[in-house]
Amino acid sequence: xxxxxxxLVLFIIASFPQILWGLRxxxxxxxxxxxxxxxxxxxxxxWRGEIPLWNPLNDCGLPFLAQWNTQALYPPALFYLILPLSxxxxxxxxxxxxxxxxxxxxxxxxxxxxxxxxxxxxVVFAFNGLMLNSVVWPATIAGLAWMPWVVWLVDRAWRExxxxxxxxxxAGALQxxxxxxxxxxxxxxxxxxxxxxxxxxxxxxxxxxxxxxxLIVLLISGLSAAQLLPFLDLASHSNRQDALYQxxxxxxxxxxxxxxxxxxxHYQSSGDGYYLQIGQFWTISYxxxxxxxxxxVWSVFxxxxxxxxxxxxxxxxxxxxxxxxxxxxxxxxCLHVKAIxxxxxxxxxxxxxxxxxxxxxxxxxxxxxxTGPRQWLLFWIVPVxxxxxxxxxxxxxxxxxxDYHATLLNALFRLAFxxxxxxxxxxxxxxxxxxxxxxxxxxxxxxxxxxxxxQPPTTVPATYSTPFERKVTLPAPGNSRAxxxxxxxxxxxxxxxxxxxxxxxxxxxxLFSDCNR
Numbered sequence: 001x002x003x004x005x006x007x008l009v010l011f012i013i014a015s016f017p018q019i020l021w022g023l024r025x026x027x028x029x030x031x032x033x034x035x036x037x038x039x040x041x042x043x044x045x046x047w048r049g050e051i052p053l054w055n056p057l058n059d060c061g062l063p064f065l066a067q068w069n070t071q072a073l074y075p076p077a078l079f080y081l082i083l084p085l086s087x088x089x090x091x092x093x094x095x096x097x098x099x100x101x102x103x104x105x106x107x108x109x110x111x112x113x114x115x116x117x118x119x120x121x122x123v124v125f126a127f128n129g130l131m132l133n134s135v136v137w138p139a140t141i142a143g144l145a146w147m148p149w150v151v152w153l154v155d156r157a158w159r160e161x162x163x164x165x166x167x168x169x170x171a172g173a174l175q176x177x178x179x180x181x182x183x184x185x186x187x188x189x190x191x192x193x194x195x196x197x198x199x200x201x202x203x204x205x206x207x208x209x210x211x212x213x214x215l216i217v218l219l220i221s222g223l224s225a226a227q228l229l230p231f232l233d234l235a236s237h238s239n240r241q242d243a244l245y246q247x248x249x250x251x252x253x254x255x256x257x258x259x260x261x262x263x264x265x266h267y268q269s270s271g272d273g274y275y276l277q278i279g280q281f282w283t284i285s286y287x288x289x290x291x292x293x294x295x296x297v298w299s300v301f302x303x304x305x306x307x308x309x310x311x312x313x314x315x316x317x318x319x320x321x322x323x324x325x326x327x328x329x330x331x332x333x334c335l336h337v338k339a340i341x342x343x344x345x346x347x348x349x350x351x352x353x354x355x356x357x358x359x360x361x362x363x364x365x366x367x368x369x370x371t372g373p374r375q376w377l378l379f380w381i382v383p384v385x386x387x388x389x390x391x392x393x394x395x396x397x398x399x400x401x402x403d404y405h406a407t408l409l410n411a412l413f414r415l416a417f418x419x420x421x422x423x424x425x426x427x428x429x430x431x432x433x434x435x436x437x438x439x440x441x442x443x444x445x446x447x448x449x450x451x452x453x454x455q456p457p458t459t460v461p462a463t464y465s466t467p468f469e470r471k472v473t474l475p476a477p478g479n480s481r482a483x484x485x486x487x488x489x490x491x492x493x494x495x496x497x498x499x500x501x502x503x504x505x506x507x508x509x510x511l512f513s514d515c516n517r
Contacts, residue, residue, distance in 0.1 A: 011446045024459035034514050039138065042077070043080070067179075068139075068179045074178050076092070079091075107148040110156070112365075124292050125358045127450055129263065129354075143183035150168070150191070158195065165212060176223075177227050186355075189352070250324075250345040251347055259277065259285070263287040274454075282345045283347060291445070295361035298368075308360060318351075322348075387414070
């Protein structure tokens with residue numbers, strides 16, 4: 001574990017050196033306009049000794065603690081509440097990137113009993129497109145980071161009890177307090193499925209599962225009650241069931257499955273240099289690597305394990321639901337399950353597939369990897385053919401603002417990485433000294449994930465995120481305040497500058513979104 005942790009640290013340092021050294025800070029998308037202002041207000045309340053129940057700075061005032069994703073009661077948030085915020089908030093997100101990769105390593109090792117397969121899964125989970133995108137949301141990256149820890153410890157707790165049960169409750173409570181609603185819900189859907197299968201199989205005494213599983217849930221709920229009860233009260237009075245929130249907003253496109261092989265398929269370039277999926281703007285990417293998808297499919301057909309089949313079924317179900325109203329199943333579930341209709345963006349169902357695919361790939365590597373040149377050739381050529389078909393579809397059926405040449409070039413690079421990784425895995429299966437090749441495979445996987453999308457400027461100098469000097473007092477009865485007209489707000493939403501620094505300064509001086517601090 002220590003060697004993998006060290007390797008993960010090296011990959012993170014190589015990926016985000018300026019964030020770690022405090023020279024720059026994240027800013028793009030919601031980090032500068034939402035996450036940083038929330039953290040700044042929480043920090044102000046902390047140093048004033050106030051419980052942040054209410055936020056007076058937005059609209060006519062908003063609940064703060066009850067929003068849940070504000071992390072008002074998340075203990076690790078003390079890291080950015082105490083240390084300089086322009087440095088610590090970005091590092092806080094990167095620490096969770098590390099924590100998620102380490103947790104996935106432990107979970108995969110527990111299930112596969114193979115250190116290399118576990119390290120493979122850990123690198124994939126830490127650097128997949130969804131995790132890299134989620135560093136702009138402290139709550140989301142924290143919830144995702146705790147996901148493998150909760151699954152690993154709860155899966156052990158209902159078998160072993162004792163100290164493991166305490167650790168499972170501790171991890172579950174921390175994930176619950178992180179504020180990532182959808183990752184938390186999908187974590188417990190997965191655990192509920194696995195627990196039910198274990199109960200039916202009967203290989204673990206059913207009385208242990210029947211007693212320990214509810215006890216874990218009860219203890220986690222009790223430890224998180226100070227956060228959950230205000231949130232549930234807010235949800236009961238919210239307008240999430242109104243017409244404004246009904247329907248499938250930002251679903252995965254019907255061709256969204258293609259992006260697991262060709263990340264830029266039907267993407268459009270934004271004004272600030274980003275490529276965004278047409279019709280879906282929650283996550284820039286959910287790419288996990290072509291070789292990971294190939295290994296996951298391989299393991300479904302080659303590995304006989306209830307966990308593999310359960311992960312595969314849940315992955316397919318969530319990928320279907322992520323299509324939103326593009327599939328009739330989603331509409332039917334929305335009518336019968338209120339929680340699903342309250343989920344504003346169906347694309348968030350992709351969280352569970354992104355979690356499951358590295359585990360399925362680890363099973364394939366550990367238990368039944370391809371053997372012999374013919375199997376390795378088949379393993380390589382099938383995704384190559386599928387990617388070629390996707391490239392052909394992209395050429396034949398272009399959409400407005402779609403950059404076909406960028407799609408083609410990106411897909412060819414993905415196939416180059418696939419070829420290099422498969423070659424290394426083939427050589428690894430035939431060498432008596434595997435460690436150098438294992439390191440090569442993990443490095444290639446990291447590079448493929450880190451470079452799978454164009455890298456525009458995503459940061460600004462750390463000093464640009466610090467609060468401006470105020471010439472007005474905070475909102476109070478009898479004091480006026482700035483309110484942006486609707487026309488100006490519309491202009492600010494769609495105006496962008498390729499220079500991230502200029503873009504953020506423009507938004508801050510205009511008091512855009514939450515940039516009123």
